[in-house]
């Protein structure tokens with residue numbers, strides 16, 4: 001008999017974080033030097049899981065859409081790129097410090113958290129009004145008004161418990177460094193804070209060389225960097241992270257149709273990769289970024305609340321127009337169908353690979369209390385979709401003798417080119433099953449004495465622990481059926 005264990009939200013998240021470290025998913029960067037805040041490294045299973053997510057995204061965006069092609073642009077770009085994009089002037093977060101605790105907070109997050117608390121108390125209208133008021137103040141650059149609103153709302157520092165706040169100040173989030181050997185202003189370059197600009201500046205190169213016609217899209221996966229002042233919640237907000245972005249170039253005034261289509265397609269993708277519909281929702285932006293005329297987030301219910309995983313933005317012609325102005329190079333497209341030159345409008349889908357990873361880890365982490373007669377114990381496993389699980393199957397000989405390891409290795413060699421499988425013979429079979437549960441391996445293949453007689457093995461299923469006997473010749477087809485991302489792609493077509 002098994003039942004879901006009651007876990008409070010915070011302790012659940014603490015368990016996910018320690019599980020990630022303990023079982024080789026995510027480590028703190030340079031941990032031997034006490035780490036670097038908001039920078040993380042992926043371990044053996046974490047890097048496999050992240051790669052699987054990225055591969056499925058890449059295929060879904062490019063191969064399943066005949067008019068979306070991929071690129072891989074550099075992290076460094078000409079510094080004028082960031083002047084044109086508006087990041088030098090307006091890629092800021094409004095920050096406020098508590099004078100007693102000396103802790104720094106994002107002023108907008110303090111107010112959003114307050115609005116969420118009001119919503120939880122059943123005062124949704126009050127919460128909504130608060131967010132709208134904040135958005136209006138930020139739009140008007142009224143930072144004093146934002147500070148007053150924080151005080152009016154009775155928001156105190158969680159550390160000191162006081163409302164002894166400094167004024168609100170804007171902090172630019174871009175990291176800069178010097179290129180070449182001479183350090184002066186002209187050699188300052190930025191680490192890109194979004195991958196999108198590498199796509200915008202290459203828009204005509206890609207259009208011409210891939211012979212695409214508007215509407216078409218360009219997809220990219222790559223690192224982005226932000227000097228997040230308040231780094232919180234593990235890999236949710238990092239200073240170095242990875243984005244998976246797609247810019248879709250459309251004829252002006254047709255952008256809303258594409259925006260809605262991509263918004264729905266992206267929600268469908270998250271569900272196809274295994275996130276239940278009730279754990280996802282859309283959240284419309286009240287305060288639009290400087291480049292957008294419509295924006296929505298796809299949010300997931302993390303153990304610490306509903307938070308953004310992906311942004312869908314209608315970016316108008318803001319970026320291409322700005323690059324045309326700053327570079328003095330034409331960013332126009334000649335549309336033969338309407339016999340016109342124009343700067344295309346852009347719909348963007350932008351998901352963080354690390355945040356996606358965290359969402360799947362939180363969703364997959366499962367604790368079951370298993371009772372057997374008088375005894376009860378907790379079984380922990382990661383219920384990952386088999387297509388994204390780091391290891392698809394573990395081949396486990398029952399003992400280290402009687403030729404079972406040789407038979408196990410034979411099966412391992414047969415499967416390893418097609419699937420990420422591992423072979424393990426140390427410790428009891430029960431302990432080995434547990435180890436695979438902890439990293440989310442959907443199948444364990446046990447090799448026993450009968451295998452030597454009739455070439456059958458026992459497959460043990462991770463989620464149910466049920467076992468079944470199958471012939472070795474069936475293994476490849478069984479793994480392909482369960483683990484192939486094709487099942488995901490079929491749901492998207």
Ligand code: GAP
Pocket residue numbers: 193194195196226228235236237238239241242243245308309310311348350351352353354355356
């Ligand atoms: N090009 C648009 C853009 O960058 P964004 O909403 O700032 O939009 C898109 O970022 C996505 O990138 C977010 O939904 C999130 O998944 C991810 N992301 C942003 N900042 C991040 C950070 N500091 N750490 C981890 N992921 C981040």
